[in-house]
Each structure stands twice: as C-alpha cells, then as structure tokens.
Amino acid sequence: AQTVTQSQPEMSVQEAETVTLSCTYDTSESNYYLFWYKQPPSRQMILVIRQEAYKQQNATENRFSVNFQKAAKSFSLKISDSQLGDTAMYFCAFIGSGTYKYIFGTGTRLKVLA
C-alpha cells in the first residue's frame, strides 16, 4: 500500500527566508504524480506544485520548488523568500497510475514570522 509521511508537524521561518518541508513516500509503482497542497486558515485546499515521476527535472512555480529524489522516495518543498501569506498547513500527496486514490500526508503547519 502506498503511504506518504511528513515528519515535521510544525515549522516556522522568518519572513524573506527560505524553508524546506520534507515528504517521503512509499510505493511500488513506476508511474505516479506527487503534489504539494497548501491549506491556509480559510481551509481551502490549493494546489501549490506537482511533479510527474517520469520527469527528472524538479518542478518550479515562482517561489516554490521541489527536490524530487525518486530513488530515495523523497519529495521536499522549498519556499524561497517566505511571505506572511505562506502561513498555512502544507500537505504532500501521491497518486499512482494504478489507482484513482490520492494519498495525503498528515501535514506540516508552517508559520511565517514577521
């Protein structure tokens, strides 16, 4: 069974600094997608970034980038130039090609400090 693990329940970072959130996963599938979702205090789930497993190049979206290590089954999110609006819960998620089910980690609560 696929699992997603986020080992950092809470993190904090100073405004304008860089922070990295960790995520590891376990799967036997060769084709899959990985995602980072942001859940601000409004609780709306917002897709931040996605990574296709067959792509070796790490995905980047503005200040957000990932470090995808397929062999290590690691998928970390780097937030550069952190802003107060980045304060949120961040969820790592996985979906394999053999299933329609999205598997989520338990989340990391990130607080950006002024």
Place this chain on the structure above:
Amino acid sequence: SQTIHQWPATLVQPVGSPLSLECTVEGTSNPNLYWYRQAAGRGLQLLFYSIGIDQISSEVPQNLSASRPQDRQFILSSKKLLLSDSGFYLCAWSVGIVTEAFFGQGTRLTVV
C-alpha cells in the same frame, strides 16, 4: 472554466440526526469525485471516491454513505450521526488518471 461547489459551509447537527452534504462540479464531464474528512490536527482521510455515475468505492467502513445521482453531483449522507462524525469534510474532483485534484471549500460539521 471548471468550478466546484460544496455546501453547506458549516453545519451543527445533534447526535442521531441525518446528514446530507452536497457537492457539484461545473465545466467538465465525467469527473472523478471524492469525499475526504479532515479531523482536527490530522491529515485527509479518503472516505469515498467515484469514477463514474454507478461506481462508488468506500474506503472506510463507517456510519456514512455516498451517492452520485448525476454525473457531476456527489452526495455524502448518514442516517444517524455520531459524535465521531464531527470534522471538516472536503469534496474534490479530477479528470482522467494521474492528474491533480481540485477541492471544494469544505464543510465544517459539528455533531453535538
């Protein structure tokens, strides 16, 4: 463009009462539809998913059921709520396989 509507936003229900949460997607056909529950301080637990109008899969045997009366409508129900049913319920949709999911704004359910 595609949108997802989920209602109500907030609900307070007594123990033993019925439940009906509704989710509707616009702007796409034959979406995959999902119900997740997020308990306080925990991740998202998949409750049900549906890849077609007559195909609903249950992930967690419990007090809840799901139905898909129309292609783009997904309903979460219960005949008798339990205190443990309290939580934040999220509906989501996707299209095809191995793509991203998009979420509704959620329903905060409190069973008293």
